[in-house]
Amino acid sequence: MEIAFPQPFDLAATLVGGQAHRWKTDGDWFSGVLRGNFIKMRQTSDGIEFRSRPALETDLVPLIRDYFRLDDDLMEVYDRICFDDRVAAMVEQYPGLRILRQEPWECLVAYVCSANNSIRQIHNNLENISNAFGNPIFLDGDVRRTFPTPAQLVEAGEQGLRDLKLGFRSPNVHQVTVKVLERSLDLDELIALPYEDARERLMECRGIGAKIANCVLLFSLEKPQAFPVDVWVRRALAEWYFPGQKPPTNPVLEQWAHDYFGNYAGYANQYLFHGRRLA
DNA sequence: TTCTGCCCTTGGCA
DNA sequence: ATGCCAAGGGCAG
Numbered sequence: 032m033e034i035a036f037p038q039p040f041d042l043a044a045t046l047v048g049g050q051a052h053r054w055k056t057d058g059d060w061f062s063g064v065l066r067g068n069f070i071k072m073r074q075t076s077d078g079i080e081f082r083s084r085p086a087l088e089t090d091l092v093p094l095i096r097d098y099f100r101l102d103d104d105l106m107e108v109y110d111r112i113c114f115d116d117r118v119a120a121m122v123e124q125y126p127g128l129r130i131l132r133q134e135p136w137e138c139l140v141a142y143v144c145s146a147n148n149s150i151r152q153i154h155n156n157l158e159n160i161s162n163a164f165g166n167p168i169f170l171d172g173d174v175r176r177t178f179p180t181p182a183q184l185v186e187a188g189e190q191g192l193r194d195l196k197l198g199f200r201s202p203n204v205h206q207v208t209v210k211v212l213e214r215s216l217d218l219d220e221l222i223a224l225p226y227e228d229a230r231e232r233l234m235e236c237r238g239i240g241a242k243i244a245n246c247v248l249l250f251s252l253e254k255p256q257a258f259p260v261d262v263w264v265r266r267a268l269a270e271w272y273f274p275g276q277k278p279p280t281n282p283v284l285e286q287w288a289h290d291y292f293g294n295y296a297g298y299a300n301q302y303l304f305h306g307r308r309l310a
Numbered sequence: 311t312t313c314t315g316c317c318c319t320t321g322g323c324a
Numbered sequence: 325a326t327g328c329c330a331a332g333g334g335c336a337g
Contacts (some may be wrong), residue, residue, distance in 0.1 A: 149331045152320060198318030203334090240334050260330065278311075 032088040034095060036078040038079075038129035039105050048305050050250050051131055052141050052157045053178070062175070064090075064161070065098060066134060069168040069175045084170040095131035100132050109252045112292060113195050117271050130301055131250060135218035136211060137178045140250035142243045143204050143236075144197060159195040164304070181212040200292065203238025210236065218252070226254045241285065249297040258288040259294040267307035 035257070046054040046061050054063040062071040065083075068091060072081035083091050105127070113119040133185045137157075144156045157178070165176035185208050192201035210216040216236065221229040229252060235245040245259035260268075261283045268288070269278035279287065292299040 146333045147317075147331080148333080149320075152318095152332080156318080193318090196319060199316095199334095200318080238334065242333060282311095 032082070032092070033075060033080045034078045034092055036099070036101060038101055038131065039127035040074070040099070041125060042072070042079060044125050044128040044305065045099070045131065048301075049127065049308070050301070051133060052154050053161070062170075062173070064168065064175050064177055064216070066094060067166075067168070067177050068094075069170040069173075070095075071170065082170065084168060098132055099129055103129070105129065108295055108298050115248050115292070115299070117267075117306075118292075118299045118302050121302035125302065125305055128302065128305055130255070130298060132253075133251040134178070135222070135247070135251040136181065139207065139211070139218065140178075140184070140204060140246050141249075142246045143207055143238050144200055145243060145246070146200055146203070146238060148198075148200070156195065156197055159248045160187075160192075163187070163191075163195060167208075181208050184208050185212055200238060203236075207236050207238065221248075226256055229254065230257075241282065245285075249300070255297045256289065256294045257294070258285050258300045260284050260288075261304070263304050263308045264300060267303040270307075271303075 042061065043056075046063070047056065051063070054061050059073045060071055061073065062069070064070070068083050068086050070081055070083040070091070072079050072095075079095070081091075081095070083090065109122055113122055140160070141153065141157055145153050148156070161176040161178050163177035164187060165175055167174050185205070187195070187205070189201045189205045192204050197204060207216065211218065216232070219288065221232060224232070226248065229248060230241075230244050233239050233247060239247075242259045242261055245257040248254035249257035249259065258264075265278070265281065265284065268284050272287075273279065278284070288296050290299070
């Protein structure tokens with residue numbers, strides 16, 4: 032099945048740029064799991080071509096459009112952030128890099144796993160978690176597993192997570208799983224909350240500081256102003272915006288970005304991250 | 311408020 | 325083969 036995308040779009044940069052963690056590449060094909068569906072897709076001249084199971088492919092079209100945030104008008108986003116020459120240069124270099132609308136629960140676990148962890152290792156952690164506790168789905172003779180529900184993952188316990196090589200992040204993931212299961216942390220509720228309030232709620236969790244909270248907010252909770260300052264964004268800001276001086280602390284950089292880029296700071300963040308990391 | 315040192319695992323390179 | 329080091333944030337002192 033094919034979907035036409037009347038929007039700037041770079042599938043590879045969007046899927047394997049570091050924001051999502053379960054996409055595997057095989058030539059120009061990308062395979063992953065989206066809300067319980069095993070999907071294989073590739074970019075075509077005017078959109079994407081894909082196959083999927085178990086849901087009917089026609090039923091997945093709205094889901095895929097939602098995942099790639101085709102409801103965001105990327106040209107309008109560019110108009111808002113390209114007043115800045117650095118960001119404009121990155122947009123020029125990587126047109127069509129989009130921010131994904133990920134599943135909040137999976138995104139939360141992924142970024143708790145991301146603390147002081149390399150991107151490759153985070154991919155391994157999530158694949159191990161899915162293989163150990165998710166349900167199998169089959170497509171073209173290949174098998175992947177769904178990301179486990181909170182009820183499935185809580186069974187792992189702290190030790191089960193350590194066995195999956197999560198290291199010192201294991202108790203953090205277990206505790207936040209319990210919170211979601213008990214609904215003392217309600218992710219759907221955070222979508223409706225203002226940015227500052229949702230951020231505060233996330234940061235009450237052990238293992239979630241400003242950076243990880245901002246990632247979850249930006250990639251899954253509808254907060255396009257969230258500006259995660261990780262090591263790459265910090266380097267980009269220090270070199271490009273504060274050259275020859277001692278770079279400000281991360282909280283100050285975050286506030287600076289919010290004042291400077293405004294409500295689409297998250298998109299500017301993603302282009303700076305991508306550009307500096309691949310530089 | 312800000313700075314240090316510790317937490318775990320993997321993979322690349324002496 | 326063996327060991328060293330970098331990649332990656334959060335948090336307590």
